[in-house]
Amino acid sequence: MPGTDRPGRIVVVGASLAGLRAAEALRDNGFTGELTLVGEEDRPPYDRPPLSKAVLLGRVRAADVTLPARRAVDARWRLGVRAEGVDLTHRTVLLAGGERLPYDRLLIATGTRARPWPHPGEAALHGVLALRTAADAALLSGLLDAGPRRVLVIGAGFTGSEIASACRGRGLDVTVVERGPAPLVGALGGTLGAFAAALQRAHGVDLRCGVTVTSLQGRDGRLVGAELSDGGRIEADVAVVCLGAVRNTEWLDGSGLAAGPRGLACDAGCRAFDMYGIVTDDVFVAGDVARFPHPLFEYQLLSLEHWGNAVAQAEVAAHNMISEGPRRRPHLAVPAFWSSQFGLNIKSVGVPTFSDRVVIAQGSPAERRLVAVYGYRGRVTAAVSVNRAKSLEYYERLIESAAPFPPDPATTDRTVAPTPVPSDVPDPRQLSHGPTVALTGHLPDRRGLALVRRES
Numbered sequence: 001m002p003g004t005d006r007p008g009r010i011v012v013v014g015a016s017l018a019g020l021r022a023a024e025a026l027r028d029n030g031f032t033g034e035l036t037l038v039g040e041e042d043r044p045p046y047d048r049p050p051l052s053k054a055v056l057l058g059r060v061r062a063a064d065v066t067l068p069a070r071r072a073v074d075a076r077w078r079l080g081v082r083a084e085g086v087d088l089t090h091r092t093v094l095l096a097g098g099e100r101l102p103y104d105r106l107l108i109a110t111g112t113r114a115r116p117w118p119h120p121g122e123a124a125l126h127g128v129l130a131l132r133t134a135a136d137a138a139l140l141s142g143l144l145d146a147g148p149r150r151v152l153v154i155g156a157g158f159t160g161s162e163i164a165s166a167c168r169g170r171g172l173d174v175t176v177v178e179r180g181p182a183p184l185v186g187a188l189g190g191t192l193g194a195f196a197a198a199l200q201r202a203h204g205v206d207l208r209c210g211v212t213v214t215s216l217q218g219r220d221g222r223l224v225g226a227e228l229s230d231g232g233r234i235e236a237d238v239a240v241v242c243l244g245a246v247r248n249t250e251w252l253d254g255s256g257l258a259a260g261p262r263g264l265a266c267d268a269g270c271r272a273f274d275m276y277g278i279v280t281d282d283v284f285v286a287g288d289v290a291r292f293p294h295p296l297f298e299y300q301l302l303s304l305e306h307w308g309n310a311v312a313q314a315e316v317a318a319h320n321m322i323s324e325g326p327r328r329r330p331h332l333a334v335p336a337f338w339s340s341q342f343g344l345n346i347k348s349v350g351v352p353t354f355s356d357r358v359v360i361a362q363g364s365p366a367e368r369r370l371v372a373v374y375g376y377r378g379r380v381t382a383a384v385s386v387n388r389a390k391s392l393e394y395y396e397r398l399i400e401s402a403a404p405f406p407p408d409p410a411t412t413d414r415t416v417a418p419t420p421v422p423s424d425v426p427d428p429r430q431l432s433h434g435p436t437v438a439l440t441g442h443l444p445d446r447r448g449l450a451l452v453r454r455e456s
């Protein structure tokens with residue numbers, strides 16, 4: 001039955017995947033009130049995954065990457081407009097230019113942006129760019145069309161690895177510089193990292209691991225090369241900065257919401273926390289900007305950058321925004337994402353970084369067809385397939401049911417049970433950000449918090 005318990009005005013800030021899917025779900029669920037979507041980008045919502053794949057391979061133009069609408073949303077679209085603040089007391093969103101948009105419920109879906117190259121002068125060189133938006137992809141495609149002598153990719157996470165793959169697919173020389181011991185290590189750990197390193201080298205990538213780029217060099221305003229921490233030097237006329245994502249939360253500074261470098265924290269029903277950890281009832285959050293607790297992962301707050309999570313969480317947020325207490329739902333989807341690179345299809349379910357052991361349960365790196373299963377304290381927490389996606393449903397059920405790790409050999413295609421090894425994922429106890437709040441006051445009724453934002 002459609003949930004129209006709570007009519008009124010809804011404002012969605014962030015008009016991309018999560019924002020659009022939430023708007024559609026609101027209407028699907030029977031919301032008939034006033035709906036406004038505010039988006040900083042000046043084009044309607046589009047799909048980002050093809051930007052580092054089909055667009056760079058020249059198969060689709062960046063201008064043609066769209067998100068198919070599931071239904072008409074009958075909304076007021078405020079595109080090309082940045083939200084600059086929220087006033088929780090008066091329930092208004094402050095827009096650039098000074099306008100205040102009143103709301104009864106607010107959805108925050110402002111996602112992430114690419115972490116920029118830290119030296120502004122070097123970042124401004126022609127040929128240096130990051131990839132997050134369709135405009136970035138159009139620019140990078142143009143640079144690749146011009147046939148650069150060499151492309152330098154800084155950072156070998158998923159985006160960097162996909163860009164390197166597209167460059168090799170176009171026959172371009174590419175150097176990948178990665179600070180960690182192997183590509184994809186931060187997301188998938190040591191075993192698949194070693195596999196990814198061998199894969200990149202087999203495809204002709206000049207892969208340098210355990211090294212950082214110390215400076216980018218230009219001549220007449222154009223990139224000509226880079227210096228590396230091991231004393232090496234690369235000549236390149238394009239450098240793609242793939243240093244990960246930054247959550248778009250700064251606009252919430254001073255709002256009183258629990259927003260920081262890891263995202264905006266919320267409960268399992270997508271309701272945002274205020275900075276004291278008290279749940280709000282009229283501010284919701286979904287997509288890459290959200291940090292949410294998941295019972296399967298010890299209720300740790302997860303910050304994901306997965307297309308499927310943005311959709312599922314937006315749908316739950318929309319349902320809960322217009323439903324009263326007992327009819328609300330938790331966001332309990334098992335995290336999942338995919339990537340395609342170097343002719344392989346990589347899919348993941350669960351949270352590979354939430355692990356201490358990994359085992360190749362099916363196939364092998366030599367076959368380039370495998371399933372790696374991850375475990376934490378004796379239970380299955382994730383699985384990653386390479387060209388073997390069909391098996392993932394089975395492992396998803398093992399994750400959902402907290403099945404013992406390693407999985408029963410009867411479920412593998414082996415006669416001898418494979419041996420688990422340490423998963424070598426980054427230690428979750430190593431904090432990568434400084435504190436974002438400090439306690440103030442001493443008397444119980446004066447106890448408070450102040451935001452501390454440190455430049456990273």
Ligand SMILES: Cc1cc2nc3c(=O)[nH]c(=O)nc-3n(C[C@H](O)[C@H](O)[C@H](O)COP(=O)(O)OP(=O)(O)OC[C@H]3O[C@@H](n4cnc5c(N)ncnc54)[C@H](O)[C@@H]3O)c2cc1C
Pocket residue numbers: 013014015016017018019038039040041047048049050051052081082083084109110111112113131132133159248251286287288289304305306307308310336337338339340
């Ligand atoms: C190159 C690339 C490849 C990817 N490939 C994959 C893949 O293969 N598989 C996968 O699972 N996921 C992939 N992803 C991730 C996936 O695209 C994201 O998970 C998804 O886009 C998240 O959607 P979102 O709506 O939460 O955030 P976003 O898509 O980041 O959208 C947030 C929107 O909010 C806007 N905004 C930000 N701040 C403000 C403000 N203050 N006021 C108004 N508007 C604001 C932004 O401009 C943006 O349009 C990829 C992402 C990129 C960039």
